[in-house]
Structure formats: structure tokens, C-alpha cells
Amino acid sequence: MAEPRSRQTVTPYSWGSGGRGWRLCDRQEMQVVEEVLAAGTAEERHYHRNATQVYYILSGCLRVEMDDETHQLSSGEAVEITPGTRHLIANDTGVPASLLVISSPSTRNDRVKAEPDQGG
Secondary structure, three states: OOOOOOOOOOOEEEEOOOEEEEEEEEEOOEEEEEEEEOOOOEOOOEEEOOOEEEEEEEEOEEEEEEOOEEEEEEOOOEEEEOOOOOEEEEOOOOOOEEEEEEEEOOOOOOEEEOOOOOOO
8 A cells, every 4th residue: 555655754855946845756757846936936848758847836836848848837826837848946035935846757868958049
């Protein structure tokens, strides 16, 4: 039987200059991660060849850029990111924000750094 998982029971990982995550489900066919972005934290623009992701905001407000679209998401809002969509998430506020990142299949070995925008 599967044991319950939480921030208190799984090993955290750090990314960037203020991002932290907890893998709550980590299987090849699906991944669920809780992440906290410190104030002023952003990830680099990237895409996934195979994985579809859903970002579900738990607390705070986060900016999500997807190709040529930008969304400001608040607690209780979600956005789906399909394979091949260049994206990033950023916390432009002065307080930490948290979200669930749900990926199917897993994003392990599926992350590709996106080239910088070419002015349009």
C-alpha cells in the first residue's frame, strides 16, 4: 500500500536562485511536484518534448509565459502546457508563492532549454 507523502516526508530539491520542490509522485507515467518560488525567482525558458504539464497555483501569484502568451495566475487557478510549448514561471511579487506541477509522462530527461527570443 502506498504511504502518504508531504513536504515533511520527501527529500526536497532546490533549483535556480530560490526555487524549492518536493516530488509527491515520481513515476515514469506521471509526476506530481509541489514547488515554492521565493520572491523574485524565475526559471529559464524551456519546453518538454513529450510531457504535458498542469501548473495549479496553491498560494500567491505567479506569471506564466507560454510561447507568445503571458498569464498572471492566482491561488486556485491552473494552466495546461502542452508538449513543445516554450514556457517559464516567475514570481514577480514580494512574497513566496507555491504551486503543484503535474506532468504526464514524467519530465525526467524531457526538459530542453529554449533558445532566447529573436525579437518577436
